Amino acid sequence: MTPRSRRRLRIALFIVAVAFILLGWYRGETRTVFVRAANLCLECVGIG
Amino acid sequence: MIRRAVQWLTLLGCNAWWPGFIEGRIYGGKLKSVCVPGLNCYSCPGAVASCPLGSLQAVLGSWRYSFSFYVVGLMMAFGLLFGRFICGFLCPFGLLQELAHKLSSRLSFLRGKQAKQANQTKNLRWRPIYVKYILGVVFVVALPLLATNSMGLGDPAFCKYICPAGTLTAGAPLLAANPSLRDAVGWLFVLKAGIAVATLAGCLAIYRFFCKYLCPLGAFYGLFNKVAVYRLRLEEGNCVHCGACSRVCKMAVDPSRTPNSPECIRCGDCVRACRFSALSAGFSDWRRTSENGGSGVLRGKAP
Structure with missing residues (x-):
């Protein structure tokens, strides 16, 4: 892969990544992440 | 050494809520809706932000979503900027593995095994490095998404059955500080503790045993190494x-x-x-x- 095509691919993927983040935020996924992370995850600890 | 200093700063920064270790409970602030790049369990008493793998499973396992744009987007952005630089510099569990390996290198009976293992790893045609991709597809994506209960909720299978980071950095300190949690310990904790001990034993003989063979997060970031800015x-x-x-x-x-x-x-x-x-x-x-x-x-x- 040439440096130029690599840069183009990187920029394209970065645009997709930012779009994904914004779309996820718009859909309320951050709330799901927050609720899971702010409460004790018994599965992670090895209890539930 | 700059890398070690960055690793320590990341470990301390990601787990900066010190009262949690004393009181045996976790931080519940708004930062928890943001993921850190490395593997750092959000149920660690000191954790101030979320683990990307745990967050991905949480969203996939919820009844509302079948894909997480937010977490995948964050992981893609981290991967595009840093690739597996995250593993080397910004992963708290990576540091713990390196410390375990460093400790073992001082034990004379393990030195020979380390050298032998390094040679064996380089000479293997099919190396078990691909196991981490399988674990990622099965335990991080497929099981939380497909193995749901009657309410449509899926368990975070990787966190529940495998992740040694959760057992060591969340389970152990919480159980030590919280007697009511100790009463709830069952077969699952025994299984996870066994995996955590086996992982640590693996790290004694093999440098970053978990990163090499088992970590789905490292596997994902590795896909970006060829195009990452770093x-x-x-x-x-x-x-x-x-x-x-x-x-x-x-x-x-x-x-x-x-x-x-x-x-x-x-x-x-x-x-x-x-x-x-x-x-x-x-x-x-x-x-x-x-x-x-x-x-x-x-x-x-x-x-």
């Missing part, structure tokens, strides 16, 4: 193929052939080992060693 550059005109770089690589990579291998965690050992300035690491494509006129900068004799 990259390893090989100036082929300077390379004499002496093999010094591959000999020092603890991740069994040959940087003179595949400088941006998915297995490279960007520790920089190969760059320091190269005496011909053939390798360099940094955050861009634009700076090249050929700016020196292509003559190469010798810093010593070839072995």
Whole structure:
């Protein structure tokens, strides 16, 4: 892969990544992440 | 050493809520809706943000979503910027594994095993490094998404059945500080504790055992090593193929052939080992060693 095509691919993927983040935020996924992370995850600890 | 200092700062920064360790409970602030790049369990008493793997499973396992744009987007952005530089510099569990390995290198009866293992890993044609991709697909994506209960909720299977980081950095301190949690311990904790002990034992003999073979997060970031902004550059005109770089690589990579291998965690050992300035690491494509006129900068004799 040439440096130029690599840069183009990187920029394209970065645009997709930012779009994904914004779309996820718009859909309320951050709330799901927050609720899971702010409460004790018994599965992670090895209890539930 | 800069890398070790960054690793410690990341570990302390990601787990900066110290009252949690004393009180046996976790932080519940708004920062928890943001993921850190490395593997850092959000149920660790000190954790101030979320683990990307745990967050991904949480969203996939919820009844509302069948894909997480938010977490995948964040992981893609981290991967595009850093690749597996995150594993080498910004992963708290990576540091713990390195410390375990360093400790074991002081135990004389393990030194021979470490050297033997390093040679075996490099000589294997099919290396078990692909296990981490399978674990990612099955335990991080498929099971939380498909193995749901009557309410449409899926368990975070990787966290529940495998993740040693959760057991060691969340389970152990919480159980030590919280008696009511100790009463709830059952077979699952025994299973997870066994996996955590086996992982630590693996780290004694093999450098970053979990990163190499089991970590789905490292596997994902490894896919971005070839296009990430942070990259390893090989100036082929300077390379004499002496093999010094591959000999020092603890991740069994040959940087003179595949400088941006998915297995490279960007520790920089190969760059320091190269005496011909053939390798360099940094955050861009634009700076090249050929700016020196292509003559190469010798810093010593070839072995």
